[in-house]
């Protein structure tokens with residue numbers, strides 16, 4: 343279980359990026375974090391990844407406090423961040439250097455196959471399209487078999503079609519080993535397609551505004567009326583989170599609880 | 604430094620240019636020769652036609668006979684070997700020092716704060732200004748010459764390396780952090796490959812300066828070397844010998860730069876550079 347307790351981050355320049363953010367995330371859950379620009383989503387993810395230390399509060403994974411990158415936690419950034427001097431296969435195997443070569447090769451081959459890029463193994467990153475590069479980044483994170491995978495707007499730089507493709511793909515991959523996914527996004531539809539719970543944040547300072555449980559069975563039909571209702575629900579919450587006259591919502595909904603309208 | 608992962612993937616087709624690739628590959632350097640060759644030819648014809656006596660600016664044919672004469676007497680080889688070994692040793696020392704200090708100052712902020720201001724101040728001194736001091740300290744012979752060349756090579760290598768390390772993309776370093784690389788592994792697997800392109804450029808700049816400084820060094824009293832040929836040609840009024848030495852400088856300088864480029868090319872195959880896009884790969 344991933345537990346965030348009153349995570350607060352004040353940057354050295356005095357920006358209050360995150361204020362007492364708490365959440366409890368079960369193993370295998372898919373969480374979407376959504377909110378206006380600058381409300382601390384990336385800050386939150388970096389704290390969970392152990393890339394930056396929180397100013398106050400703690401992040402624990404199965405009781406273990408995270409202060410530095412943790413072997414069970416992987417992250418996919420907004421950009422692929424492939425190492426340009428390694429081939430695609432070597433990029434994917436980058437985090438596996440401790441494994442014996444044969445096993446590494448085997449796992450990389452499987453991961454490549456899984457993201458549909460088996461024919462690109464020996465190619466340099468510069469020869470990939472944006473979507474292919476992001477798939478390599480996904481494979482690189484997944485091949486280490488993380489228990490928790492953090493994704494910071496992983497598909498935002500892609501066109502709508504590729505994005506939808508990769509969302510479905512991510513769900514397939516998730517179904518394999520069921521890691522915890524924490525996904526930051528700006529895309530309401532993406533949040534509703536993927537997540538069990540959507541956490542809506544609000545800025546100045548960044549904090550949790552509302553939590554919405556999406557109790558739709560998978561695979562989800564993007565055209566179903568209920569899907570639309572959830573989308574509208576998230577959208578309204580998002581709108582209200584940006585309206586400064588609305589006080590912080592406190593209500594947390596139980597899974598399966600009634601919708602508020 | 605790379606970890607090779609073998610996979611049974613279908614071979615990637617090499618991109619084909621429209622024309623036969625070997626033809627373009629041959630034609631490209633020839634294109635560069637067009638201008639100097641036609642200028643040389645024009646001058647040769649002018650002198651041959653009697654429009655100029657070619658005494659101060661010798662025609663190519665005269666330069667060639669001078670080179671041939673020097674080569675036949677074995678003198679040429681001696682001069683070339685002398686100059687080459689001076690450049691080689693000076694370059695080696697300069698690169699070693701520049702790499703060591705540049706690496707340390709780029710990596711450790713404390714070392715940078717401590718050492719960099721001094722190096723920057725020394726850099727402001729025109730390197731030739733060291734000559735009298737080097738001669739006093741190290742004598743007129745090889746040591747002072749090699750030292751001058753090493754100083755010339757040191758600065759671009761040092762600057763290039765510190766600059767490259769400081770500008771390594773934080774985003775890529777974070778990839779290393781996420782995979783929990785230790786300090787040495789971070790250097791070997793992230794920093795080293797990331798700085799390599801800029802480092803190679805600084806080596807080539809350093810080599811160019813090395814060739815510049817060997818001339819200066821050989822001006823300060825040498826009894827052999829290509830720089831000596833220049834001075835000798837001036838003192839005895841033999842412009843053909845001067846031009847011959849210049850031509851040889853140009854050829855060897857270009858050749859060493861080319862060797863450096865060839866030697867480092869395999870390390871930089873991954874680069875997505877402008878040159879590659881315009882088809883110069």
Ligand SMILES: Nc1ncnc2c1ncn2[C@@H]1O[C@H](COP(=O)(O)OP(=O)(O)OP(=O)(O)O)[C@@H](O)[C@H]1O
Nearest residue numbers: 353354355357359378379380381382383384385386
């Ligand atoms: N390294 C930093 N130093 C100082 N302030 C920062 C730093 N990173 C982010 N901030 C500030 O912290 C706040 C939250 O930033 P963060 O990147 O977490 O927002 P975000 O929710 O991810 O926004 P976006 O949706 O635009 O990516 C912003 O006001 C930003 O200016």
Ligand SMILES: [Mg+2]
Nearest residue numbers: 383384385494
């Ligand atoms: Mg962000």
